[in-house]
Amino acid sequence: MRIAIGCDEAAYHLKMILKEHLVMHGYEVDDYGADQEETVLYPDVAYKVADQVAAGEYERAILLCGTGIGMSICANKVPGIRAAVCHDPYSAERARKSNDVQIICMGERVIGAELAKLLVDIWLDCNFAGGGSAPKVKRISELEREHIRAFREQV
Secondary structure (H helix, E strand, C coil): CEEEEEECHHHHHHHHHHHHHHHHCCCEEEECCCCCCCCCCHHHHHHHHHHHHHCCCCCEEEEEECCCHHHHHHHCCCCCCCEEECCCHHHHHHHHHCCCCCEEEEECCCCCHHHHHHHHHHHHHCCCCCHHHHHHHHHHHHHHHHHHHHHHHHC
């Protein structure tokens, strides 16, 4: 599986740890993140990565910043994307199984490296379970399409 990983300067160290962890587990990882000394605006990174996921270039992606919140907000602006902040194992599992989240977001200032690796492993090992969650995820997509259609009609 090809995975995109992106970060701002606040999460550079966590990005490098997770990138190495993923490569050691056989994943192909493309880096959209900041370099060690580089300052970047996280919305630019989040949007670019999310756009690539929405286009089918990547099945999944990881976005990192200080808290993960900003990355999640921005990634969710891209049509077709479901991104979630996950800082505990249950959230990482449910993000995939219940919500079919393609992008996990985490904060280097919130969690440590070992927990981040565990969460990524859990998230990558899970698939969308469907079931009772399927109509909810379908409805998210329907609402998104309705919003886009209404916006286009205004323009």
